[in-house]
Amino acid sequence: MSTERIHVELVGITKRFGTFAAVNDVTLTVPEARFVTLLGPSGCGKTTTLRLVAGFYDVDEGEIRIDGRRVNDVPPDRRSTAMVFQDFALFPHMTVFENIAYGLRIRRFSQANVTRRVEGVAQLLGLQGTEGKSPHQLSGGQQQRVALARALVVEPEVLLLDEPLSNLDAKFRLRVRTEIRQLQQQLGKTTIYVTHDQEEALAISDTIAVMLDGRIVQVGSPFDVYYAPASRFVADFVGTSNFVEGRVIADRDTTRVDVGGITLTLGPRGLPAGARALLAVRPEAIHLMGPDESCEREVENYLGGVVNARSFMGSRVRYWIGAGGTEWMVDVHLAAPSRLLAGEVALRIPQERIHVLECQEK
Amino acid sequence: MLAVARAQVRDVRWLVREPALFAVLLAVAAFLLVFVLLPVIRVLAVPSVEHWMQYLQRGAFIKATRNSLLMAVLSTTSAMSVGFLYAYALVRADIPGKPLFRTVALLPLVSPPFVTGLATILLFGRRGLVTHRLLGLTFDPYGWHGLWFAQTLAFFPLAYLGVAGVLRSISPSLEMAAHNLGARRWAVFRTITVPLAAPGIASAALLVSILILADFGNPMVLGGSFYVLATEAYLQIIGRYNTEMAAALCTVLLVPALGFFLAQRYWLGRRAYVTVTGQPTGLEQRRLPPAVRWALFGGCLVVAMVVASIYLVIAVGAFTRIWGVDWSLTLGNFAYTLFRQRDLYNSVRFGLMAALLAAAVATVAAYLTQRKSFPGRGALDFLTLLPMVLPGTLVGIGFVLAFNQPPLELAGTATIIVMAMAIRTLPVGYRLAVVSLHQIEPSIEWASRNLGASSLRTFARIMLPLLKYAFVGGFIYTFVKSINTLSAVIFLVTPGKAVASASILGLAEQGYWGQATALAFSLIVVALLGLGLLRLVVGRRVQLFDL
Incomplete structure (x- = not known):
């Protein structure tokens, strides 16, 4: 356990909107290749925490480290923390191929290289045949895969997933979450995942950090969180008691x-x-x-x-x-x-x- | 086949079951046919082949056409550039003074459209404050350059509103996603922001250009010998009594306007980009670097100061004895405009009547097209929205042609002026009502029907109260626009039925600057009072002019 390399580290980070502390003194370590889930009710600060890691917001206090390097002042385009957005945020004026290729083109990959990589990731996610389509011609599930492909293809240091399943219908959600977990393990990608669905968190994570009112109230394995909840809130929010x-x-x-x-x-x-x-x-x-x-x-x-x-x-x-x-x-x-x-x-x-x-x- | 026919029968069964609503539908349809379609058809029908030959052969007409196009291209380019700067700064940049900038941009929208032209003369004319008094120059603002300046200021707020709407509609998460994938600011602007905004901005530019193309007031005030199609048409009627030729010139203006209108309907019908985003993300735009922010602020400040100086000049002019000669202050101009003439009173009276009519027709038409099915529903929608692009000159001439003989002899009456005013703003009230209707679940209406209320009663008791903000919005918008409108009513006013906007033009032409500006100033005050009333009554529930 102790030999695991720490990949992402949040040290006492706080983010305020006006006087309201959306994230309040949060400390969390994410070991390499692990799947860590931020779980909590809406408004608990989990999405804000994820956006702080991506650099969309600046932290007011504390430090964010990736690979031991302080990234507080690194702009989002230099962080290598590709995110899958809740609303997918697919570029509507680009085809599926162009969407996936976007990050590679920004990095000035050669055309041949772009094509090879996009094809590779499209195959990995079962998107072959949709490359020429426009995002709005795809089903919700396909859009979700394109968003995932677009994030994975740039080979980010850390993969960030912001409630990626919430726009899918219930039955489909179960299948996709298993696929995301398998893919993450197969690629060994350090992942931070945000959800308000406790069942999803239990099923998919190595580690769950339960959040409430901007703070982390418990960190542990899914078993710990379920069978040894740290507070009445956790016991009530995760499962029923x-x-x-x-x-x-x-x-x-x-x-x-x-x-x-x-x-x-x-x-x-x-x-x-x-x-x-x-x-x-x-x-x-x-x-x-x-x-x-x-x-x-x-x-x-x-x-x-x-x-x-x-x-x-x-x-x-x-x-x-x-x-x-x-x-x-x-x-x-x-x-x-x-x-x-x-x-x-x-x-x-x-x-x-x-x-x-x-x-x-x- | 049989199934389709049966479905059609089912769709129109309410017509029989709801005779009162059916009567309302017929009334709205008749109103639109008589006051929107008929004048247009009359204008199109009047010119003969001979008139069209004349149009193609006479140098003056060719020149007016070229001038109109030149002015549209120049002014659209400059107005869109200023509008984009303004919109980008107000939507995206964190700069101080935003409410003030918004208010300044509002002024040209709620004042008579030729006010910028009037002020240009007062500032830069032969006796202008800047040119003559401060610089001692003899400068002639009349012509294309002065007009270009005035049109840029008059139309940039419209460009600003259009671009601001487009910029706001771009989900912040798209730009964030691009950053997240490694794109720097400039790359995001180039690959995401601009391509996403381009269709909307192009559409806004087209709308601005057809409005500039058809504009009448400023070319009349400032054009000098630079004639455009709208002013040439006016001269044909007023100077030569050649209504047929004027109608031909208006038809030339109608072609691009109608083309734009049809293209936009087609475009919206099969919208190219469906926004793929789900719920709002609460994500904010990235802050711009200070250098960019302050550059934008500086640009806005310059624009706002120019606009503010225009309105300041109007205010000062209203209290000045004789502009350029005797700078002493006086209230005499107001004594004349407010008490000796009935123009302002007429404007307000006609404006209120037009507002009531337009808001009522718009609300009922929106309810019918959005909630009922009947043959000709698409046509009703089309006719309600069509006036948006009809040149005012065409509406004026069309009204003269359509209503100068029995059975619809309305020439010289207040009715014809009120109708012209109401028609021109119908599309805005209609849109407000349609948007409101989209926010009201159909189940609310079903609940009322389910509890035993008739269709008409449901409309009156349930829908109307829910649509009241759209109604008030349409009412105020029509009022503000109607008291300021010039191009349509100038053909319809008669000595007993004069309105302020037309009188200002007459006063300005004769050099009565004090009285002209006093009247313009009074109109602006009335318009602002109207908007203040709107804010008081409906708060922020209805958005007019991006306030």
């Missing part, structure tokens, strides 16, 4: 939390007694049992409850279960329609699936 708050009860070497009437056992966690703890449990982590399923009442974190509502979602069913004074979301993979539950049920929450988000001593 049940949140419960309670008081820590120290009980020999195991930690228990009293959440208003019921007590959840967490196993050995070493939390201080009397502290207030915020717990998160993913809906798919909870076991749901029908009244007929006999179960030892002595088992830990066993709660009797009632089905308040349920919703069939294709591959799974989501239940809202009232138990222990809280409403729990529980996802169950359904074997057969006859297994749909109603009325009285029971929940079991495995202790290792309970995540402690916050713990504050009184």
